[in-house]
Amino acid sequence: MTIRAAAAVSAIYDALVGVLMLAGRPLLAGLFGVPLPQPPIFADLDGVFLLAVAAGYLIPYREPDSRGGRLYLWVMGPLLKGTGALTFVLDFVFRQSPRSFLLFAVSDGALALLTLWALTSSAAPGQSDTRRS
Numbered sequence: 665m666t667i668r669a670a671a672a673v674s675a676i677y678d679a680l681v682g683v684l685m686l687a688g689r690p691l692l693a694g695l696f697g698v699p700l701p702q703p704p705i706f707a708d709l710d711g712v713f714l715l716a717v718a719a720g721y722l723i724p725y726r727e728p729d730s731r732g733g734r735l736y737l738w739v740m741g742p743l744l745k746g747t748g749a750l751t752f753v754l755d756f757v758f759r760q761s762p763r764s765f766l767l768f769a770v771s772d773g774a775l776a777l778l779t780l781w782a783l784t785s786s787a788a789p790g791q792s793d794t795r796r797s
Contacts, residue, residue, distance in 0.1 A: 667728035670737060670782040674745075674775050675721035682714030696764040717744075734783060741779025749773035 684692050685707050693700050701707040717740055724733030752769035755761040 665778050665782045665785075667733070667737065667782045667786055668725055670741065670775075670779045671721045671723075671725040671728070671733070674737075674741065674779065675718045675725065677718075677771065677775060678714045678721070679718035682711045682718060685711030685714060696762060698762055698764075728786075737779055737783055741783070742776050745772040745779070746776035749776060 689700055689704070689707055720736055720740065723730070724737045727733045749769045749772040752761070752765055752772065756763065756766055756769070
């Protein structure tokens, strides 16, 4: 997976979930078998956050070899999505959150690993790529 592909997939994922948090909350709640969040501002803020994260992926998508683009992917991929996946699993184990929430653990975990793969399999700016094809 390339850095640009990791950025594109992550941006689409976060944008879709962000839009659903803002405009499709009843659909999401029904799919996951949970009540609507109260107060709604919590879901609204989550949606705004996800749309901002999705917009940030334009940096590594447009400039995949830039320091800023790579840093954004490290923070939002392995760090944020990896920690998010772990948090979903721990919440399921210790607070009995719905089993359906494990879908987010799987998707966030997969994106964290794909982003990690993209970052570690490409040479950082200013470094020569000594890998053999």
